[in-house]
Amino acid sequence: MANIGFIGLGIMGKPMAGHLVKAGYTLYVYDIMHESVAELKSLGAIPCRNSKEVAENSEIVILMLPDTPDVEEALFGHDGVSAGIKPGSTVIDMSSISPIATRKFAEKLAKLGAEMLDAPVSGGQLGAQNAALSIMVGGKAEIFEQIKPIFEKMGKNIVLIGGNGDGQVCKVANQIVVALTIEAISEALLLASKAGADVTKVREALLGGFAQSRILEVHGERMIKRTFQPGFKIKLHQKDLNLALQTGRDIGVSLPNTATAQELFNAVSADGGAELDHSAMVQALERLANFTIGGK
Ligand code: NAD
Numbered sequence: 001m002a003n004i005g006f007i008g009l010g011i012m013g014k015p016m017a018g019h020l021v022k023a024g025y026t027l028y029v030y031d032i033m034h035e036s037v038a039e040l041k042s043l044g045a046i047p048c049r050n051s052k053e054v055a056e057n058s059e060i061v062i063l064m065l066p067d068t069p070d071v072e073e074a075l076f077g078h079d080g081v082s083a084g085i086k087p088g089s090t091v092i093d094m095s096s097i098s099p100i101a102t103r104k105f106a107e108k109l110a111k112l113g114a115e116m117l118d119a120p121v122s123g124g125q126l127g128a129q130n131a132a133l134s135i136m137v138g139g140k141a142e143i144f145e146q147i148k149p150i151f152e153k154m155g156k157n158i159v160l161i162g163g164n165g166d167g168q169v170c171k172v173a174n175q176i177v178v179a180l181t182i183e184a185i186s187e188a189l190l191l192a193s194k195a196g197a198d199v200t201k202v203r204e205a206l207l208g209g210f211a212q213s214r215i216l217e218v219h220g221e222r223m224i225k226r227t228f229q230p231g232f233k234i235k236l237h238q239k240d241l242n243l244a245l246q247t248g249r250d251i252g253v254s255l256p257n258t259a260t261a262q263e264l265f266n267a268v269s270a271d272g273g274a275e276l277d278h279s280a281m282v283q284a285l286e287r288l289a290n291f292t293i294g295g296k
Contacts, residue, residue, distance in 0.1 A: 001025055004150070005058030007051050007074050007081070008095065009036035011230065012121070013064030015128040016094070016154045021045050023153045028057045051075075055084035060150065061091045067239050068097040075105055087113025090143060092150075094135075096120040096175070096240055099168035099247070102138070106164040115143045118164060120171035121155065122178075125231055126218070132156050136174070138167035172247060175240035179261040179278070181215045186282035189223055194291040199224055219279035223293055231277035238265050238274075 001024065006017040009031040017040055021027050027045040030053070031037050037047045048054045051074045055061050061081055065071050071093055075081045081091060091109055093102065093116065106116040117139035127133040133155035137144055144160045151158045161170045188206070193199040203220045206212065222228065241262040248255040267284040268276065276283075286292050 002059040003028065003057055005029070005048075005054035005061040005081075006040075006045070006064070007031070007054055007061065008064035008066075008070075009033070009040055010064065010066075011125050011232075012094075012128045014039065015125075016062075016064060016133075017045065018043055019131050019153045020150070025150075028054045030054045050079035051077075051081045052079040052084035055081040055086075055089070059086070059089050060147070061085070061089065063091070063093045063095055065095045066236060067095070068101045071095055071097050071105070072101065076108065082109070082112060085109070085112055085114050089113075090115045090117065090147060092117045092119050092147060094119045094121055096171045096236075096243075097168060098243055099138075099165035099172070102168050103165040106139070115140065116164060117143055117147060118167040119151065120167055122171070122174050123155070124218070128154070135159070136161055136167040136170035138162055138164045138169075168243075169247075172240065172244045175237065176244050176255065176258050178215065179237060179241060179265075179281075180257050181213060182219055182278060182281050183257070183261050183264065183285075185213075185216050185220050186223065186285050189220060189293055190282065190285055190289055190291065193293045193295065194289055199293055219277075222277060222279040223282045226294070228273075228276040228280040228283075230275065231279070233275050234265050234268055234278050234280060235274040237278045238262065238269065241265070 003026045004020055005028045007030050014036050021043045028048050029040045029045045030048045030051055041047050102118045109116045117137055119135050119137045121133040121135050123133040131154055134157040135151050135155040137160045161167050189199050192202040244258050264281050264284040268280055273280050
């Protein structure tokens with residue numbers, strides 16, 4: 001069994017790394033926040049002082065970091081992965097970041113004799129905890145086949161989309177659907193509630209029909225119960241929609257409703273909500289309606 005390194009033990013990375021330890025892999029871990037490293041150590045993982053030390057001890061290095069600059073820093077910054085990586089190793093970036101930067105990172109790693117897969121995920125905190133993530137992979141087919149058994153410890157629907165960066169393109173598409181669905185569910189539940197209907201019953205009825213979705217199930221419940229602790233932070237979804245809008249501008253695709261969803265996230269962020277779960281987008285619409293779901 002190859003030694004695995006895991007960098008970034010946040011809401012997603014911590015449970016994902018936990019599955020790998022439980023599956024029997026020797027796991028070297030690093031995060032700039034010490035508490036999550038201690039939790040992984042208690043499960044049997046080996047803490048490292050920096051990303052370089054992770055790479056020195058591992059044949060496979062997984063990253064699960066917030067944004068493009070964080071991945072660049074962990075790979076190529078001071079005491080980064082590139083300073084410790086051995087030829088023949090594979091870097092797997094499971095963060096959601098820029099497809100263009102991803103292609104550049106893959107080229108730089110190739111010069112060091114290392115392979116790279118981009119493998120962003122969907123399924124949220126629950127998907128990470130239940131090892132039920134959807135994993136969208138970009139990279140060489142033979143590397144994908146080698147790594148697939150490791151992906152299977154963290155996810156269920158694992159698809160090779162194409163070459164480097166294509167996994168990230170798929171994730172950008174995913175985030176458009178998620179944001180616009182949250183927006184639609186916010187409008188629907190808000191309208192129903194202000195019109196005087198029992199919003200819990202409305203959600204229950206909708207879940208049995210054509211409007212059914214995982215987002216209605218999970219985020220609809222959050223909107224009704226007012227549970228906005230993350231989950232998936234608004235500031236991370238803003239980062240993803242920036243990637244969508246920038247890509248749209250670059251290649252000439254108009255994304256009008258993605259832009260609207262981004263403005264609603266901006267409104268909640270401006271009011272101090274950047275760290276809230278993305279289901280809190282509903283708060284921007286509630287202000288426009290001068291009404292809160294449930295009449296509160
Ligand atoms: P998070 O903020 O909870 O965790 C990120 C972790 O990375 C933190 O523990 C932070 O300390 C660490 N970190 C940051 N920079 C570092 C560095 N240079 N070196 C080492 N550690 C560093 O974020 P998250 O919710 O776990 O999301 C991680 C990625 O997964 C993001 O790209 C996000 O868009 C994506 N994602 C999140 C969800 C979700 O529901 N939370 C779902 C799908 C995809």
